[in-house]
Amino acid sequence: MPKPGPRLRLVDVAERAGVSLATASRALAGRDGVSEEVASRVRQVSQELGYVANPYARTLAGGASSTVGLVVHQVDDPYFSEIAGGVIQIADERGLLVQICHSGRDPGHELRQIRHLIAQRVGIIIVAGSGYRDARVEADAKAALSDYQRQGGRVAVIGRHSLGVDAVLPDNEAGGRVLAEHLLGLGHRRIAVAAGDEALTTVADRLAGVAAALRGQGLDLADLPVVHSAFTREGGRAAAERILAEHPRTTAIIALNDAMAMGVLSTLRAQRIAVPERMSVVGFDDVSVAADLAPGLTTVRLPMTDMGRMALAMALKPVSARPRRRSTGHQLVVRDSTAPVTPRA
Amino acid sequence: MPKPGPRLRLVDVAERAGVSLATASRALAGRDGVSEEVASRVRQVSQELGYVANPYARTLAGGASSTVGLVVHQVDDPYFSEIAGGVIQIADERGLLVQICHSGRDPGHELRQIRHLIAQRVGIIIVAGSGYRDARVEADAKAALSDYQRQGGRVAVIGRHSLGVDAVLPDNEAGGRVLAEHLLGLGHRRIAVAAGDEALTTVADRLAGVAAALRGQGLDLADLPVVHSAFTREGGRAAAERILAEHPRTTAIIALNDAMAMGVLSTLRAQRIAVPERMSVVGFDDVSVAADLAPGLTTVRLPMTDMGRMALAMALKPVSARPRRRSTGHQLVVRDSTAPVTPRA
């Protein structure tokens, strides 16, 4: 709706600086072919007049788009809101604007969002959140992003390996291992896992880490109950209910993300099962509220804000021959939700 | 960076449908001057080909921009991430994209973000978060938004009254009153307030509600300690420390938002002061984690997600003669962080 409005155009700046349109454009874009003297005069005038380029004209004419598209599961999920915070921070420093959309963990919807961003001609696309184990499910998204890259768009993903683009990869497997080792070290043997949707690679990877730790102790994941449910607080509640009903002797629950851990804690609280006395609980991610839960949640910290920063920083670099991959650190944070296993009454 | 690319243009659709560019444009824009027959054929073809208009060309040519700008304090603050979630949800339904930027509760930075959004020619701007009591502080933002509206832009704000635009207003004063009445009803008389920055209208309004409740009991706010600090978790920690040090006989603390309440709880936990036995604590907002805290936080629920939805819905309606104002409901949610005052040992 915003009518053109009598805004300042580049011609105005050019005229005022006594140069041609082209020269003004070059000067402000910092391209060479302009004497430093003229360039600085143009910049000066542009500053004084408070000129801001019309991004639509600029992009239409083939210039760089200064907006980045970010696809997350949901911004109001703390894991993703922290990532978004990191992306926005870097964007702000570079004068870029961030368009955020929701995938809702639905591959079809995600694809639609990616297409929308491409149609909007954003210059950079960042996709955050787990990938899908079935390659066919993300084939279309992968194709769309490749096309987009081929046409000069920049892409970075967070937490998914199979898209063939620059990626920031949380250490899911190692994190899962560390978590299981922590519980094993406390003497727990009857461990259950509250896992998210099994179609998600993040779930599979974290689970693989847990399995590896168990094997290290001569145990087998097959002996441990793994309950798949939604990768959310509600899913955690449901999983905990099933675990308690079907495996009443469980002494520790590994939730594969903090949201699920919060659901697990909620169920335990409702059933008056003391944590960590009767049940140890661990999460994954270390969202900022993890420390404020009752009890403080033992979890694996992922640097979400940094991950967002890293992803955008990567995308801002010139394309590399082959996709870059940066893996994030991970760190076990022991709080009050875990304790040594107690002998059965 | 995205090079033009061999994308589908409106001419292609027009050609395929056997009409002129102008007719195709009219048909897709739903403007009249096209026979229904032709119009539907054009839409049909456009669908089949998967045509998506280039928003840069469209906007440059004077059409409507389909992006909405949202200014929040920080997306990774739960209060704002829930609002953002609501805005994105509606935007998604209408095929709009949302650009999010941070004000950081800094009026200067906020102004810069607003100007940036205007320069980007977004069609709608939504500003969420407390206003400032000093009108001069937001005079520039107000002026920028007025100009923008005059040129056809649509604006809605959430939680600020003095910008002269459509607004969604949380019931801050009533909420503050309800909170104080709740504590008063439990017998508390030595109440302290952990308040945010006093320059914020939200802080002032909530405080006014608290004061009103006290007056209703023949008490005076002047008798109660009000500690101003940052409107964040850290601010809550600091405020609680001062309250404990300077007013050791306090039996209840009113934190003016949930973030501060979380800080207050954290300090109390660190000092091993039992909640609610020795100290009752209340928050404000009911962010989604409030229920999972230790103990569950008594607070006033604000429908953040709805507030985001309402704001965008308002901005999507045609302009009204005078600014619209919709106030949100509020609801006291009693959990486990409050209890009757106990006789002093």
Add this chain to the structure above:
DNA sequence: GTGAAAGCGCTAACAA
């Protein structure tokens, strides 16, 4: 009701 043509403000060839 429909089409032809003139821009919107900018970038990037191409000249000079």
Add this chain to the structure above:
DNA sequence: TTGTTAGCGCTTTCAC
């Protein structure tokens, strides 16, 4: 080094 000019893809007068 600088200027001239032809578009980018769309909307919107203005003719027909």
